[in-house]
Amino acid sequence: MRRILLLILALMAMASPALAQGAFRSDRIIVETRGRGPDVILIPGLGSTATAWGPAVNRLDDNYRLHLVTVRGFGETAIAGNAEGGIEGPVANEIRRYMAEQRLNRPALIGHSMGGQIALRVAADAREGVSRVMVVDSAPFFPALVDARATSAQIEPIAQVIYQALMLFGDSALTSQIGGFGGDLGAAGDMVFGSLGLQGGDRRILAQGLYEVMTVDLRLRLREITAPVTVAYGWSRDENNPRSKLEALFRSGFDNLRTPARFEPIEGAEHQVMSDQPQRFLAAVQRFLAS
Incomplete structure (x- = not known):
């Protein structure tokens, strides 16, 4: 019986690459691995878990090793x-540590919103x-x-008010306290506030995360990126919809990249592109993955 048990454990170890490499432990992120093939890391937005990627995961894991x-x-x-x-900074560092510990070979990165x-x-x-x-x-x-x-300095006072609202009221602040900001900001407001409340979460991380989404300016850091960048976004043909004008704004925002970004408008989608379309x-x- 003991020999059979040892044989089963040995077979399980050989069948599981994650076990063979050692389980990744982090107090910042959880990573689930699915499929086999080239490595792809998927990072969901504010208030979302890995399930936000929806049915795309079930199609991609046939040809790629997904790190959710x-x-x-x-x-x-x-x-x-x-x-x-x-x-954002500590989570990015943990993802890089995960890449190193799991010996990922130049993974592709896909990230939604935050x-x-x-x-x-x-x-x-x-x-x-x-x-x-x-x-x-x-x-x-x-x-x-x-x-x-x-500038971040101009936005910071507004971000502080919203941070305090979320700390005081939690998810209810998304509609009762700060819902009006989204309408005033048009498509950008939808992008900043639209992901909140999808799956919710601890009010401390929702407040801090939204504060960072509103105030962090990575435009100068774009010069340090050597990998090609694709920007996918919800888009509308309706000229009365603010999303019809997003491409020009995106092009300006990603100007500092070494190589011009490739743009993928997803017609009919709003902020939750993965579930909208x-x-x-x-x-x-x-x-993107085939390019």
């Missing part, structure tokens, strides 16, 4: 180390260690999608 990141504190996960300090900003940070720090980057309805500095002259989103991701 969840930031601790989003959804039903315990906040752990994200209870204190910043979010996850897109995190992906840009990882790419700027890892440089040649990343093969390509897709940001989904994300920008290096969200306020620039309203006014290219905006799952087939069109999947097609865009497949083009």
Whole structure:
């Protein structure tokens, strides 16, 4: 019996690459691995877990090894180390540590909303260690999608008010306290506020995360990215819809890249591109990974 048990354990170890390499432990992120093939890391947006990628995961894991990141504190996960300090910087560092410990071979990065900003940070720090980057309805500095002259210093007082509202009221602040900001900001407001409340989370990380999404300016860091960047975003043919004008704003926001970004408008999608237009989103991701 003991020999049979040892044989079963040995077979399980050989069948599981994650076990063979050693389980990754982090008080900032959780990573689930699916499929086989070239490595792709997917980073969801504010208030979302790895399940936000929806049906695209079930199609991609046939040909790629997917590393599905969840930031601790989003959804039903315990906040752990994200209870204190910043979010985007420490999470980006943990993703790079994961890449190193798991010996990933120049993974592709896909990040939605705040996850897109995190992906840009990882790419700027890892440089040649990343093969390509897709940001989904994300920008290096969200306020620039309203006014290219905006600065973090100008936005900071508003961000502080929203931070306090979230700390006081939690998810209810998304509608009762700060819902009006989204309408005033048009498409950019939808991008900043639209992801909140999708799966919710601990109010401490929601407040800190939204504060960073509003105030972090990564435009100068774009010069450090060597990997090609694709920008996918919700788009509308309706000229009365603010999303019909997003491409020009995105082009301005990503001007500092060494190589011009490739743009993938997803017609009919709003901020939650993956669920709004799952087939069109999947097609865009497949083009991105094949490029």
